[in-house]
Amino acid sequence: MESNSGDPGPLETMATLNTVEEVARGVFRHRYVAPAIADGAEPGQFVQIEVSHLAFPVTRRPFTVSRVMEEEGAFEIVFEVVGRGTAILASSIPGRSLSVMGPLGRGYRTAEGSWALIGGGMGAAGFPFLSERVDVRLAILGARSTEQLLPCEAGELLIATEDGSRGRCGLVTDLVFEACLDRYDHLALCGPLPMMHAVVEFLTEDVLERTQVSAESRMACGWGVCEGCVIPCVDGYRKCCTDGPVFPASDIDWAGWMELCG
Amino acid sequence: MESNSGDPGPLETMATLNTVEEVARGVFRHRYVAPAIADGAEPGQFVQIEVSHLAFPVTRRPFTVSRVMEEEGAFEIVFEVVGRGTAILASSIPGRSLSVMGPLGRGYRTAEGSWALIGGGMGAAGFPFLSERVDVRLAILGARSTEQLLPCEAGELLIATEDGSRGRCGLVTDLVFEACLDRYDHLALCGPLPMMHAVVEFLTEDVLERTQVSAESRMACGWGVCEGCVIPCVDGYRKCCTDGPVFPASDIDWAGWMELCG
Amino acid sequence: MRLREPTAADLRPELLGTAFRSPILLASGTAGFGLELLRMDHLDGVGGLVSKATTLKPREGNPPPRIAETRFGLLNAIGLANPGVDSVLSDILPRLSGLPCPLLVNVAGSTEQEYGLVVERLEESDLPLGYEINVSCPNVAEGGMLFGADPAAVERISRRVADRTRKPFSVKLTPNEGSIVESAAAAEEGGADAVTVCNTFLGMSIDWREAKPQLSNLTGGYTSPTLLPLVVARVYSVSGSVQIPVIASGGVGRAEDVLELLSAGARLVEVGTLLLRSPDDVCRLTKEMEGLLE
Amino acid sequence: MRLREPTAADLRPELLGTAFRSPILLASGTAGFGLELLRMDHLDGVGGLVSKATTLKPREGNPPPRIAETRFGLLNAIGLANPGVDSVLSDILPRLSGLPCPLLVNVAGSTEQEYGLVVERLEESDLPLGYEINVSCPNVAEGGMLFGADPAAVERISRRVADRTRKPFSVKLTPNEGSIVESAAAAEEGGADAVTVCNTFLGMSIDWREAKPQLSNLTGGYTSPTLLPLVVARVYSVSGSVQIPVIASGGVGRAEDVLELLSAGARLVEVGTLLLRSPDDVCRLTKEMEGLLE
Numbered sequence A, B: 001m002e003s004n005s006g007d008p009g010p011l012e013t014m015a016t017l018n019t020v021e022e023v024a025r026g027v028f029r030h031r032y033v034a035p036a037i038a039d040g041a042e043p044g045q046f047v048q049i050e051v052s053h054l055a056f057p058v059t060r061r062p063f064t065v066s067r068v069m070e071e072e073g074a075f076e077i078v079f080e081v082v083g084r085g086t087a088i089l090a091s092s093i094p095g096r097s098l099s100v101m102g103p104l105g106r107g108y109r110t111a112e113g114s115w116a117l118i119g120g121g122m123g124a125a126g127f128p129f130l131s132e133r134v135d136v137r138l139a140i141l142g143a144r145s146t147e148q149l150l151p152c153e154a155g156e157l158l159i160a161t162e163d164g165s166r167g168r169c170g171l172v173t174d175l176v177f178e179a180c181l182d183r184y185d186h187l188a189l190c191g192p193l194p195m196m197h198a199v200v201e202f203l204t205e206d207v208l209e210r211t212q213v214s215a216e217s218r219m220a221c222g223w224g225v226c227e228g229c230v231i232p233c234v235d236g237y238r239k240c241c242t243d244g245p246v247f248p249a250s251d252i253d254w255a256g257w258m259e260l261c262g
Numbered sequence C, D: 001m002r003l004r005e006p007t008a009a010d011l012r013p014e015l016l017g018t019a020f021r022s023p024i025l026l027a028s029g030t031a032g033f034g035l036e037l038l039r040m041d042h043l044d045g046v047g048g049l050v051s052k053a054t055t056l057k058p059r060e061g062n063p064p065p066r067i068a069e070t071r072f073g074l075l076n077a078i079g080l081a082n083p084g085v086d087s088v089l090s091d092i093l094p095r096l097s098g099l100p101c102p103l104l105v106n107v108a109g110s111t112e113q114e115y116g117l118v119v120e121r122l123e124e125s126d127l128p129l130g131y132e133i134n135v136s137c138p139n140v141a142e143g144g145m146l147f148g149a150d151p152a153a154v155e156r157i158s159r160r161v162a163d164r165t166r167k168p169f170s171v172k173l174t175p176n177e178g179s180i181v182e183s184a185a186a187a188e189e190g191g192a193d194a195v196t197v198c199n200t201f202l203g204m205s206i207d208w209r210e211a212k213p214q215l216s217n218l219t220g221g222y223t224s225p226t227l228l229p230l231v232v233a234r235v236y237s238v239s240g241s242v243q244i245p246v247i248a249s250g251g252v253g254r255a256e257d258v259l260e261l262l263s264a265g266a267r268l269v270e271v272g273t274l275l276l277r278s279p280d281d282v283c284r285l286t287k288e289m290e291g292l293l294e
């Protein structure tokens, strides 16, 4: 249940698409002007975008806030075209005005200390925003190819690509297995479920306790009412959209989640 | 039932929209290049246009062939925007390629002798084609306003507009009541059902026998299979799309038709 | 019932004693009796054709308007207009000898007896491969969907038909009343060789400004590619509960939709509303499926 | 039952002992218990709110994925996830005192008794205006739509509820099985003050390439603005056969759709899937209807 905290809660606003950049083949960065969202967002939160004013698709599409530019009253998302909704969004041209709901969900608990970030594919979309707020010493990023790699500010950057076009030829997990993760006070993990599961399996209990996971789930509302987006957690199902999307890694029932959605 | 006549029957062809003209506010003339249709069409026949390649609307929209330019392999339609399908069609720009089915239906029995044409609104859309094939001595046309009047070649032209902006201020029927229609060997009548009904009520038995009516009905297929488009006739329901759209006026059960669709 | 991964073999299904060249059937009421399509030379790649409903006596059908298009679909209330079985036998079937695919005659009745009488008459012709027994028309006051909603009636009607023909027949069920799973079981019990899932969903559209219905019959059968998930669910449920093959009917707008219905358990798939719009598109479906399965 | 021409008075309906400021209700399962909307200050112009289904014990609901979007609509198989009536009474209702519109609590049960027990408990709170009795959930193995398909069960459950409360209640019916007209009559006979027509249509979507269902529950409730004609037909049929008011539920995508449902005989109209997408759009409906009626 959501706490009746007196905070006005998420808003529907008209956001103006300001810049479109195809950062890699099929991967787009969009900047939207929407001060109400830019002002309130925290790293790890997301927005729900109405990709079309037509009847279909019938629901919005969720995207992590990748960065905010408070002076401009703008925020950015980075997304990959995987289906109909993202295809429509990708075809938008600057100047287009869209209905955006947000900021939504609970982001990272941004504590003091050193951070290591581990991201696979679009999982790294939210890292730029996070790295502005915490002290990121290490980032381990993976992608299919150098083209799909998202940028990230970090003291040390380790990269794996499946085609070997940059960094290690292989998977993020290969790098994770070699890194000394006990060194860091906090870990942030985001990516495809099988990748996150492999990483989590490998982490010591101790490191797991310091790890936060940004989860994804199919969403209908994104603001807590439909109960559609649940993630199996150790104490039962939790809503990705309002209990998450960022969860303590140890709260998640990894085996259960993998079995159902992996 | 359709006769198994050996003629290849109507075709689906891709037609290219060649010229668009807004002949009056909300009334458009479109010229399409589609030799298969231009070659075969007869006055009074119609085409079924797929106005959108999207899923909706789910059916085509029927339009009378207004004129054919055989040398160009083109045909024209003239239509008024009355709803969604005609609105989509009106927004097409030259060069667009659409699927058109036709020529469909039975047109006018184009006999020798003198003709009088009576048309209300878009009912006159097919008269240009008809007047190229028969000897039109008189045309009586009506419209809401001079803007909506469609052109027609005829020895004598009588016009009524509801707002008095051209010709008689009033309805087509006012002119019909005054005209000497027994003079003509053939009559063609087309327009809104209440107008056609009023005209037919006025005609003598003798003139009625020489009158052909171009009927309209909501159509799903347009090529005879769905039984959706029936018009009440004296011997039962007849399909507008394949038994018509042009019917001998005396075949129609006017009272029944008015009651159901007037 | 497990979901299936459709393969090339599913595009040449063998059932009802027949090797079909495609799983696509033209749905009843949207292909007439095939004469128009035969003239248009438009039956390539089609597995078979289901005729307009045939009744004992000629039927005028419902008064117009019988058709109304809504924002996302089509309503029809034809009311089983057809020339009657005598005329079908004497005027129509003889002209269909050139039909390049099997014909199923869709049979309707306003009494249980009538189904048997119509089939008995149709047995005089060798042309039809078999029958589709329509106990599910939403647009008639007598019979129609009322039979389909009552498993006992479905079983009796199936038995009547089974007693009168050795040709295969499918019973076309309604999604609007009763339990489609129970009615399917009743059809099987009565001797049906297949069930068709399903006839149209009851729908209505109103011009609220005038408080006037769009159809003279008030309600009609609603068809639209948007209904595919409803048909997939019913095909899946029925496939899991009877042994006889399931023929899907409803919601097909593109080749992927046919494959989804095959995956849900259908062996043949009828296409109706899309055919009204474009026979060419329907003829292309089989080729498109072949492409998708490569 | 005649079709009605909606007027301004229909936008301020009086029924269930209440003067509603709008005919729009937020549909069960798409507004939670109102807490999120209260926080968002997003209930202007809304006539009332129907809560998520409440059961005797807490329910986890179905395993994920519970949601799948199809080409033209949404499938859900939530499975009545809710914190149970104790928690609703102690944790939720007390926080809803600021709710600017009436609340109906949607009640579900896996046995007939459970409906009575839940209502009995909810009577401890004054907050709800009344109840919506959900005998039609398509996504649970026990109870749910099986009750709704059986008029005798509908009547018994209605009677149980009527015996335990003097507050008004509506019985929410299923379009998937049985006869909705008969079930509505049974609800009326059992003492219901209204019927809700209807719960979701059973649907399914399959990833045919993988032979995998899109929902872990295999089937789900399908919602889409494309289903409006199906709901209009059922609202019309039921309105003509019972004396109690009909609450429409399903298919609303825009203000015109609400007016069409009012014309078909509905007195209140629920909006669900559109609310998930845009609470703002839903709040605007009443104003838009006022504009359309001018």
Ligand SMILES: Cc1cc2nc3c(=O)[nH]c(=O)nc-3n(C[C@H](O)[C@H](O)[C@H](O)COP(=O)(O)OP(=O)(O)OC[C@H]3O[C@@H](n4cnc5c(N)ncnc54)[C@H](O)[C@@H]3O)c2cc1C
Pocket (backbone or CB within 6 Å): A046, A057, A061, A062, A063, A064, A065, A077, A078, A079, A080, A081, A082, A083, A084, A085, A086, A087, A122, A125, A126, A215, A216, A217, A218, A219, A245, D069
């Ligand atoms: C909190 C959250 C944050 C996200 N942030 C980003 C981001 O920053 N960048 C980005 O590229 N993507 C992000 N996603 C995923 C993104 O929402 C989906 O890729 C998008 O909704 C797909 O829409 P579609 O219409 O293009 O795909 P569809 O045509 O609907 O489906 C295509 C495929 O994507 C899967 N899918 C659909 N919806 C979701 C979903 N909500 N989550 C996961 N998979 C889905 C489907 O199962 C299917 O396999 C995020 C998802 C969530 C829940």
Ligand SMILES: Cc1cc2nc3c(=O)[nH]c(=O)nc-3n(C[C@H](O)[C@H](O)[C@H](O)COP(=O)(O)OP(=O)(O)OC[C@H]3O[C@@H](n4cnc5c(N)ncnc54)[C@H](O)[C@@H]3O)c2cc1C
Pocket (backbone or CB within 6 Å): B046, B057, B061, B062, B063, B064, B065, B077, B078, B079, B080, B081, B082, B083, B084, B085, B086, B087, B122, B125, B126, B215, B216, B217, B218, B219, B245, C069
């Ligand atoms: C044989 C035939 C020839 C026609 N020729 C012409 C022509 O040359 N020029 C022209 O402007 N119009 C013509 N029409 C009418 C034209 O087909 C309709 O105006 C068009 O289909 C409306 O489509 P829509 O989607 O814009 O309207 P909709 O949004 O579908 O409906 C708007 C209004 O038009 C009515 N309507 C819908 N379909 C038809 C139909 N098939 N016939 C009559 N009314 C309908 C509806 O009942 C409604 O009141 C002809 C119709 C027929 C049957």
Ligand SMILES: Cc1cc2nc3c(=O)[nH]c(=O)nc-3n(C[C@H](O)[C@H](O)[C@H](O)COP(=O)(O)O)c2cc1C
Pocket (backbone or CB within 6 Å): B220, B226, B228, C027, C028, C029, C030, C052, C053, C076, C078, C080, C106, C134, C137, C172, C198, C199, C200, C221, C223, C224, C225, C249, C250, C251, C252, C270, C271, C272, C273, C274
């Ligand atoms: C205009 C029309 C007429 C129909 N007539 C009949 C009929 O006579 N008998 C029958 O069993 N089904 C009839 N149907 C239902 C179709 O056979 C088919 O089941 C339905 O249209 C669903 O398929 P679709 O979604 O591909 O259109 C008719 C459907 C339409 C649209």
Ligand SMILES: Cc1cc2nc3c(=O)[nH]c(=O)nc-3n(C[C@H](O)[C@H](O)[C@H](O)COP(=O)(O)O)c2cc1C
Pocket (backbone or CB within 6 Å): A220, A226, A228, D027, D028, D029, D030, D052, D053, D076, D078, D080, D106, D134, D137, D172, D198, D199, D200, D221, D223, D224, D225, D249, D250, D251, D252, D270, D271, D272, D273, D274
């Ligand atoms: C995600 C979701 C959850 C739902 N949960 C319930 C529920 O708990 N109880 C209930 O009676 N109906 C439930 N419904 C059905 C809705 O209340 C409503 O009847 C249905 O969505 C049709 O309306 P719509 O077309 O406006 O969405 C649910 C619908 C959705 C989409």
Ligand code: FES
Pocket (backbone or CB within 6 Å): A218, A219, A220, A221, A222, A223, A224, A225, A226, A227, A228, A229, A230, A239, A240, A241, A242
């Ligand atoms: S998406 Fe609706 S509750 Fe999370």
Ligand code: FES
Pocket (backbone or CB within 6 Å): B218, B219, B220, B221, B222, B223, B224, B225, B226, B227, B228, B229, B230, B239, B240, B241, B242
């Ligand atoms: S429109 Fe289908 S038969 Fe005439």
